[in-house]
Amino acid sequence: MSSGRRRILVIDDEPQLRRLLRVALEAEGDQVLEAATAREGIAAVAHDRPDAVLLDLGLPDVDGHAVLRRIREFSAVPVVVLSVRAAEDQKVAALDAGADDYVTKPFGIPELLARLRAALRHRWQGEAGEPVIRQGDLVIDLPRRVVTLDGVEVKMSPKEYELLRLLATSRGKVLTHRMLLEAVWGPAHVADTQYLRVYVGQLRDKLRDDPAEPRFIATEPGVGYRFLGG
Numbered sequence: 001m002s003s004g005r006r007r008i009l010v011i012d013d014e015p016q017l018r019r020l021l022r023v024a025l026e027a028e029g030d031q032v033l034e035a036a037t038a039r040e041g042i043a044a045v046a047h048d049r050p051d052a053v054l055l056d057l058g059l060p061d062v063d064g065h066a067v068l069r070r071i072r073e074f075s076a077v078p079v080v081v082l083s084v085r086a087a088e089d090q091k092v093a094a095l096d097a098g099a100d101d102y103v104t105k106p107f108g109i110p111e112l113l114a115r116l117r118a119a120l121r122h123r124w125q126g127e128a129g130e131p132v133i134r135q136g137d138l139v140i141d142l143p144r145r146v147v148t149l150d151g152v153e154v155k156m157s158p159k160e161y162e163l164l165r166l167l168a169t170s171r172g173k174v175l176t177h178r179m180l181l182e183a184v185w186g187p188a189h190v191a192d193t194q195y196l197r198v199y200v201g202q203l204r205d206k207l208r209d210d211p212a213e214p215r216f217i218a219t220e221p222g223v224g225y226r227f228l229g230g
Contacts, residue, residue: 006120009033009050011041011067012082013060021054024109038062045071052120054112057083057094065097072098078119082107088222095176095223102174102223118172133168135229136215138207140168154206159184163199167217171227174220200225 008030010021015036022032033048035041038059045053053071057064068079081094084105091102100119103112133140139148145161147154156164162184167175181190189195200217203209209216218226 005029005031006052007031007033007048007050008116009035009041009044009048009053011035011038011044011053011059012056013037013058014056017056017082020109021112024113028113036060038064038067041067042070045075045077049075050077052078052080052116054116055079055081055099057081057085057090065093068094068097068099078116080112080115080119082112091220091223092176092178095174096178100173121172133171135168135171135227138216140164142169149207156203156206160199160203160206163196164203167225167227171229174224174226176224180224 006029008025010018010025010032012018012021013036018034018036022034025032033044033050035044038061041053041055041059044050055064055067059067064081064083068081071077071079078100079098081099081102082105083090083094083102085091086104094102101115103115131142133142137150141147142165147156147161147164163180166180166183177193177196178190180196181192184199185192185195200219204211204214204217207216211217211219214228216228218228220226
């Protein structure tokens, strides 16, 4: 993370949207870089080293998914995808390719700024490697592998703990079904979404987390799950 003002790169071929985002981001105190094509955007990530990227999938020269995969070959910069493509398979593909979040056009500026802040927090937390995660009355002690709620230890199976750990250490970031299944159950189980639903349900029961009004684990319908907070 660079010092001083955050440097946000906007990769989008719509001049009006770039102007809108520039005004909104500069009002937040950010420095805004712009790219209108995939080629310009990839070069800007490599040479200007922004703190975060807002990436449109519908670029004129190269599809945004390919741009995202190329960026991930050399950079871990937070990337929030902006797209008119609202289908779940498009969201899943972008997140699996390494996007930190996915915002569907048209969007509200406050929502976009909140998603961007969450993506930046996730990156800072990953760099800091914090040993203890706190979210309200939930405490996850990573070195000791101990979870407490209201000061009382919550007993978990190894799979339950690993699932919670992955979500919590990526808080603010959507993790797709495939990502979670591959990490916890292995590549042979990436299609076994029923495993995931059962274990997320068990975690919610143990953490007294209402899925209708979640405090810890939010569902991204058809896509995956997100650990709340930051």
